Amino acid sequence: MREKKFCPYCGAPLSERIEEGRTRKWCKACNTTLYENPVPATCSVVIDDQNRILLVKRSVEPKKGVWCLPGGFMENGENPEQGALRELFEETGLRGKVDFLLGVVSTPGTIYDSILMTGFLVRAYTGKAKAGDDAEKAEWFSMDTFPEIAFTSHKNFISIYRAAHENTPAPG
Template identity: 40%
Template structure:
């Protein structure tokens, strides 16, 4: 079974990336881009705004698609994650829904964080992070 998901790459005016620490499996305890499942019939941009508000308390404006990744889940599920660039339009980051924590991180701090599998590689491919 395939599950369509969305994620947001939100960078603030100081060049910091918004991340959430997952509070539930898969990825419990790991930092990732905020986002989640797309509901049946829901456009990606609507799902992205909903998920960001639920997980971070931020209102965002969705931008262009950065890229798509696939991640295996339990029971043979495959998460098809469509990550979009986005801009914070209002609110203060507060962890909610299944996020245990939320924060802004300088790009050079990411190497020291426990990130979800493949996140750093995807961000490098999409030129959010510099190539090593």
């Protein structure tokens, strides 16, 4: 992970100080504390009518060449569902509808210190899966034979779906 060295507001070099028991980056020049928080991201467990799961093969780092769920970082002004469905469309060309929330987990990141990952179940969608942004491939896999998954949080959402919802009917 790269470290922030300069104040984003005034450009002065950052120092550190302890606030509420935590060491925080602080700009002495403009007396600003840089609060760093987990970065929100979303992903979708997309299931077709044969109980196959949609995975994308990553074309960018981190974990380039490894499969994962469609997803990515939230943009300002969108809610988590919108973020998940936008990423789904960008990476696979599918227009989906969120069925329900599978879970929210905090996970260490490679670019950011910590990521807040939200996972949704999507069983209603239109279109045909085709690789887009950040994805080299987008393919459906059987639950018994899917490949290694790049991120533990994604793997956990698949397990949550399988354990609790695999046999619940999809919305009609």
